[in-house]
Amino acid sequence: MPDTFKAMLIERREDKTQSVREVEMTEADLMEGDVTVAVEATTVNYKDGLALTGKSPVVRRFPMIPGIDFSGTVLNSTHADWKRGDKVILNGWGVGETHYGAYAGRARVKGDWLVPLPKGTSPRQAMAVGTAGYTAMLCVMALERHGLTPSCGPVVVTGAAGGVGSVAIAILAKLGWHVIASTGRASEADYLKGLGAAEIVDRAELSAPGKPLGKERWAAGVDSVGSHTLANVLAQTSYGGAVAACGLAQGMDLPASVAPFILRGVSLLGVDSVNAPKALRLEAWKRIASDLDRSKLDAITTTMPFAALTNAAHDIVAGKVRGRLVIEM
Numbered sequence: 001m002p003d004t005f006k007a008m009l010i011e012r013r014e015d016k017t018q019s020v021r022e023v024e025m026t027e028a029d030l031m032e033g034d035v036t037v038a039v040e041a042t043t044v045n046y047k048d049g050l051a052l053t054g055k056s057p058v059v060r061r062f063p064m065i066p067g068i069d070f071s072g073t074v075l076n077s078t079h080a081d082w083k084r085g086d087k088v089i090l091n092g093w094g095v096g097e098t099h100y101g102a103y104a105g106r107a108r109v110k111g112d113w114l115v116p117l118p119k120g121t122s123p124r125q126a127m128a129v130g131t132a133g134y135t136a137m138l139c140v141m142a143l144e145r146h147g148l149t150p151s152c153g154p155v156v157v158t159g160a161a162g163g164v165g166s167v168a169i170a171i172l173a174k175l176g177w178h179v180i181a182s183t184g185r186a187s188e189a190d191y192l193k194g195l196g197a198a199e200i201v202d203r204a205e206l207s208a209p210g211k212p213l214g215k216e217r218w219a220a221g222v223d224s225v226g227s228h229t230l231a232n233v234l235a236q237t238s239y240g241g242a243v244a245a246c247g248l249a250q251g252m253d254l255p256a257s258v259a260p261f262i263l264r265g266v267s268l269l270g271v272d273s274v275n276a277p278k279a280l281r282l283e284a285w286k287r288i289a290s291d292l293d294r295s296k297l298d299a300i301t302t303t304m305p306f307a308a309l310t311n312a313a314h315d316i317v318a319g320k321v322r323g324r325l326v327i328e329m
């Protein structure tokens, strides 16, 4: 293996604007950690788009190699759980934010942050799922922990054609849910139905300021959009239902009332993937292996070279990316 590898580096200028460039690095340039991994595949999540474009302060240490998730093979390890040759996945833990991340040929991280690549899954497939898909699974598990099942009624998925949305639809449909997909892209209706959506709604129905309570339309929700959309999803959730909220594609605000909570017993379930405990991660990746059809995963995935990263970052922030992007290293 060559001594040097390619990496994407974000630096901060004196005027606090940022620059992004491709550099050559050696392992000596990496940050501390007890496991070094040859990165074989990574991806572009919405958060990576924010980091690379500098649109939101995702990066909290400069310079930084961005990229919040990767899959690859352990090159060397002093951590008891990992040895050379092990196949691993990393999601979150501040990687790509405060610790050098995935957009490099190699990554050095804490062994405690890694989970094993499930048997029969390739690094490319794991990154087709990526943090967006693993978060979609965490959302489904949160709804299940709340006691919700397909017999309770439909589930709405917002940001449907995005990464979290696409994977959530595929999983929920396979589990037997009647999935209502909310999208701003009517042109993706066939794509969403192919993933298992039973109904498509125009996201404009949910994205404007709405009433504190509306007609009860669904028993459950997976929301990656936030803001008015989440407020309206809550207002239209049926008695005793719940919404798993993980994202902010429309906005970080939540202009809602307490009416759904106090008059319909609706619950809002927060989902975080970055610091999720290891047991939850292991369960999520196990469930992904059993509850996400590989053919559906292939249908939502576009594979790109490392050189396409910057353009992909701009596209995902502009809401132009469909499904999931994989970067092969």
Ligand code: NDP
Pocket: 044, 045, 046, 047, 131, 132, 135, 158, 159, 160, 161, 162, 163, 164, 165, 182, 183, 184, 185, 203, 207, 224, 225, 229, 245, 246, 247, 248, 249, 250, 271, 272, 273, 274, 316, 317, 319, 320, 321, 323
């Ligand atoms: P994507 O960009 O792939 O998907 C987001 C989707 O949201 C878009 O495809 C679009 O769907 C919809 N959307 C975009 N802009 C707007 C808008 N202004 N109003 C309403 N809908 C909009 O991103 P990801 O799926 O990777 O991530 C989705 C969100 O989840 C992000 O906010 C991300 O930060 C968050 N996230 C959070 C995690 C956590 O740990 N809590 C982990 C992973 C992601 P359509 O075109 O179908 O309408």
